Amino acid sequence: MAEEIQKFKVTIDGITIDVDPGTTILNAARQIGGEIVPPAMCYYSKLEGSGGKCRTCLVKVSKGSEKDPRPMPKLVASCRTTVMDGMEVLNITAPEVVEARKAVVEMLLINHPLDCPVCDQAGECKLQDLGYEHGALQQRYEFERRTFERIDIGDKIQLHMNRCILCYRCVFVANQLTEKREHGILNRGDHAEISTFIHQALDHDFIGNVIDVCPVGALTDKTFRFKNRVWFTKPVNAHCNCSKCSGKVTLWYKGTDVIRVTARKDEFDEVEEFICNECRFERKHTDDWVLEEPTKVSDQSVIASNHYEAFNPPAVIKNDPQLKEANVEQLARSEKLK
Amino acid sequence: MGRKLLLEHINVPGINTLAVYREKGGYRAVEKALKSMSPEDVVEEVKKSGLRGRGGAGFPTGMKWSFLAKPEGVPRYLVCNGDESEPGTFKDRYLMTYIPHALIEGMIVSSYALGANTSYIYIRGEMMPQIRIMEKAIEEAKAAGYLGKNILGTGYDLEIYVQPGGGAYICGEETALLESLEGKRGNPRIKPPFPAVAGLYNCPTVVNNVESIAATVPIVNDGGEEYAKIGIERSTGTKLISASGNLVKPGVYEIEMGLPVEEFIYSDEYCGGIANGKRLKAVVAGGSSVPILPANLITHTINGNPRLMTYESLADGGFVSGTAMGSGGFIAFDEDQCIVRNTYNYTRFYRHESCGQCSPCREGTGWMEKILYKIEHGHGSMEDVDLLWEIQRKIEGNTICPLGDAAAWPVAAAIRHFRDEFEWHILHPQEAQQRNYGLAHYADPLVPVTE
Amino acid sequence: MLSVKENMIVEFSADLLKQFSEVVSRYPEGKQKSALLPILHIVQAEYGWLSVDAMEKVALFLNIQPIEVFEVATFYTMFLLQPSGKYLLEVCRTGPCCLVGAEKIMDHLEQKLGVKEGEVTPDGLFAWRGVECLAACGFGPVLQIGPSYTFYENLTVESVDQLISDLTNKSKNEA
Numbered sequence: 001m002a003e004e005i006q007k008f009k010v011t012i013d014g015i016t017i018d019v020d021p022g023t024t025i026l027n028a029a030r031q032i033g034g035e036i037v038p039p040a041m042c043y044y045s046k047l048e049g050s051g052g053k054c055r056t057c058l059v060k061v062s063k064g065s066e067k068d069p070r071p072m073p074k075l076v077a078s079c080r081t082t083v084m085d086g087m088e089v090l091n092i093t094a095p096e097v098v099e100a101r102k103a104v105v106e107m108l109l110i111n112h113p114l115d116c117p118v119c120d121q122a123g124e125c126k127l128q129d130l131g132y133e134h135g136a137l138q139q140r141y142e143f144e145r146r147t148f149e150r151i152d153i154g155d156k157i158q159l160h161m162n163r164c165i166l167c168y169r170c171v172f173v174a175n176q177l178t179e180k181r182e183h184g185i186l187n188r189g190d191h192a193e194i195s196t197f198i199h200q201a202l203d204h205d206f207i208g209n210v211i212d213v214c215p216v217g218a219l220t221d222k223t224f225r226f227k228n229r230v231w232f233t234k235p236v237n238a239h240c241n242c243s244k245c246s247g248k249v250t251l252w253y254k255g256t257d258v259i260r261v262t263a264r265k266d267e268f269d270e271v272e273e274f275i276c277n278e279c280r281f282e283r284k285h286t287d288d289w290v291l292e293e294p295t296k297v298s299d300q301s302v303i304a305s306n307h308y309e310a311f312n313p314p315a316v317i318k319n320d321p322q323l324k325e326a327n328v329e330q331l332a333r334s335e336k337l338k
Numbered sequence: 339m340g341r342k343l344l345l346e347h348i349n350v351p352g353i354n355t356l357a358v359y360r361e362k363g364g365y366r367a368v369e370k371a372l373k374s375m376s377p378e379d380v381v382e383e384v385k386k387s388g389l390r391g392r393g394g395a396g397f398p399t400g401m402k403w404s405f406l407a408k409p410e411g412v413p414r415y416l417v418c419n420g421d422e423s424e425p426g427t428f429k430d431r432y433l434m435t436y437i438p439h440a441l442i443e444g445m446i447v448s449s450y451a452l453g454a455n456t457s458y459i460y461i462r463g464e465m466m467p468q469i470r471i472m473e474k475a476i477e478e479a480k481a482a483g484y485l486g487k488n489i490l491g492t493g494y495d496l497e498i499y500v501q502p503g504g505g506a507y508i509c510g511e512e513t514a515l516l517e518s519l520e521g522k523r524g525n526p527r528i529k530p531p532f533p534a535v536a537g538l539y540n541c542p543t544v545v546n547n548v549e550s551i552a553a554t555v556p557i558v559n560d561g562g563e564e565y566a567k568i569g570i571e572r573s574t575g576t577k578l579i580s581a582s583g584n585l586v587k588p589g590v591y592e593i594e595m596g597l598p599v600e601e602f603i604y605s606d607e608y609c610g611g612i613a614n615g616k617r618l619k620a621v622v623a624g625g626s627s628v629p630i631l632p633a634n635l636i637t638h639t640i641n642g643n644p645r646l647m648t649y650e651s652l653a654d655g656g657f658v659s660g661t662a663m664g665s666g667g668f669i670a671f672d673e674d675q676c677i678v679r680n681t682y683n684y685t686r687f688y689r690h691e692s693c694g695q696c697s698p699c700r701e702g703t704g705w706m707e708k709i710l711y712k713i714e715h716g717h718g719s720m721e722d723v724d725l726l727w728e729i730q731r732k733i734e735g736n737t738i739c740p741l742g743d744a745a746a747w748p749v750a751a752a753i754r755h756f757r758d759e760f761e762w763h764i765l766h767p768q769e770a771q772q773r774n775y776g777l778a779h780y781a782d783p784l785v786p787v788t789e
Numbered sequence: 790m791l792s793v794k795e796n797m798i799v800e801f802s803a804d805l806l807k808q809f810s811e812v813v814s815r816y817p818e819g820k821q822k823s824a825l826l827p828i829l830h831i832v833q834a835e836y837g838w839l840s841v842d843a844m845e846k847v848a849l850f851l852n853i854q855p856i857e858v859f860e861v862a863t864f865y866t867m868f869l870l871q872p873s874g875k876y877l878l879e880v881c882r883t884g885p886c887c888l889v890g891a892e893k894i895m896d897h898l899e900q901k902l903g904v905k906e907g908e909v910t911p912d913g914l915f916a917w918r919g920v921e922c923l924a925a926c927g928f929g930p931v932l933q934i935g936p937s938y939t940f941y942e943n944l945t946v947e948s949v950d951q952l953i954s955d956l957t958n959k960s961k962n963e964a
Contacts, residue, residue: 052528053696055736074735080528103732107701140725143708166694184856185523185694186863188506190704192694197859198841413817425883425922456817463830463867464923466938499815504826504865507921521825521851523864539820582885582926589927626884626922667926669885683884687921693864 025078042167043079051079063088121217154201164218170210235295244276380451386562388574393547424625426667429578438475507691526739569595573648584672586610616672624664627744629751632780682710688745716767797840834936874916882919886929
């Protein structure tokens, strides 16, 4: 039998878990699960090199490790920082983390069009969730927002750059799932944009996955455009015998019509397996599929319940006045939802 | 007269050529290091010298070198950071223009110490003339046997290449520089891993500033201990200061660490005082990203001690009443300069230079710029000043690389020390378009702080 | 998306290709993408700007995707993605130069040349733009002119006038 791997002990918001060396703080937190998992807008476990950019997953390392217990001087991106044995991490139990996250959300929203009422992503948008959980009630940004032309990259995918948060996930998809990347990040700073530079259709069997990895409504499925709000649709897991991909998908029904096909997503909203364009865009009849069961939808999702779940923090937050203060908005919302 | 280690022969005609450079004792350090010292000996001397990175961060060079990973069969690289772009800093351009062989000699010695056989000098693209100068000097050195295979018969091989940048301040950040050198966008990498483990082409790499590398020449020649005798405390040796702004004699000066700031500004040996008989209002002491200080705080610390040109003394008082040595870009403002306009200018610079990778910097720098533009043009409100303060706090420390901090600090310091000038701009929008706030109380003697 | 108004079909000369190969030889095997920035500089010096066709041919030469070239060319400010004047006067507009009159120099250029920042004079000879710190703060105001990036320091209104008249004459003599 193989030698047992030495596990690292890490404590996040007071909850201890043993993980394999090389695990990031974020993935350790995901193993624990629940409220203490930092949000991640750019990290995607299936895309190598992703993460570190959006800064929503910042956490505080209050103890570096058993060997070197010094705290880390700055907040760190939990998605790109690996755990050390004995490390202690504070996420929602550190007021400065809560504050920094609010700051990042505010920054992400200042140039966002906030056009959720007409955005196909609404209801399954990570930025919407983030804004709901950490955003301020009022915006302080009073200037004109950055705008871009809306463009069709191919006949099936629309790029709505105004909504983009530059997570780079779609670039990683093109790099890692296709042989020839045709779109990328152009320009820099607050002018940076996703583009093909010269008008070009993205054409590859797996390029449709950019829609699934996009955390916001920047890349949307044109075959589903304005068809319906996601919370009025019923997701059902199905499979088919596909020569290109696993054929494991979620069908989104409106009545008896399949109005959208996506990859299956896990509890962290990452696809389980990437699917091919044919499954996504062409197979829109129940006949094309073998149905399995209704897709399990997190009860946090508006798709399941039409409202958000109450915030149920660990006891430490309820008892510590400073932490209570830092989470005042979330706690107030939970009261309202009762 | 302070001692000169780097610029001693700067005025000798023809010092840019190998022949004259050698006549003046050049390339002795190469002979000494390669023939009589082991690479470890060189690292040891640099450690003893106490040399700290001259690019801005001030990290001990010898320690940085000792972190370099040395896995078997993997090449190691030395990359020289000549991307000099921090507003107020122009010492590296000066050094490369007039005494290019000092850098090449330093490159050879440092590459030898690190076990690198290929080294790159990354120079910002706008310095095309300096790129040509360096390329020519490399050719000369190669012809004389200081570069190439089996240097001076010692068996050590080294090639040096010059790499041009393309116009991006961010490439002065070492991992952005490495990305750029790999032919990519200058997006700083997320650390760890640090370059010492996985740098250029994923190989162990050291990135050092031009001046740091050139400083290894006198360190090897005279020994680290001799170098460390110059200066005070942990600020050893000499430092090139780029002096600009409203000075009688702006330019590049080599100073011994420990020179009083007041002497540097007013003595005829250095800047010769404020131009046109004006009075000093403020100084940015280490390049645009370090906190700006009003005249009274730059010449003296909050406790009334003369402020010295050392890492420690410039930082005395922390960010509350101190600043930082940074890259040694010393910018002097006379009484006619407007701090609000200047802060707006710097913020526009950082917005322009943000790579756009991480959200706080990409969005926050533009937000600050817009607010400062509004205040500068007479449409600001008092709440804007508080909002600016909050935004800079939200950027600082939350970004991938230090550009976020560099954008935040000038705004923070300007509000901290010159808040009344901002408020005057807001309360007198018409008047502020016509005239400047002037010197006000910024040069008044400090009120002693009682413990 | 960027709108590219103009394209220029280019054919790299044997001499250019030789220069490209020399650049590539500076890097380890398989790391030829490192040559991208130096080669773009060479191409821009040759043609005055980087057309889509030129960039696509650079990609072909380096065996990388065209988007990789576009990403880089749009990141760095020195690369011109549309034709400019024969002489593009780039004036430093950052803090230290502004303390000694850079804004006055830019205002003067706008007046003297009769074109706004980024525009080209009707004779195609001049354009000007403000650029960020050129690391010559002690000798400001400064401007640079590519492709050799010659520096003109300690500018005054008079020295700028002189420079423009010198360049106009030089261009006439070349014609």
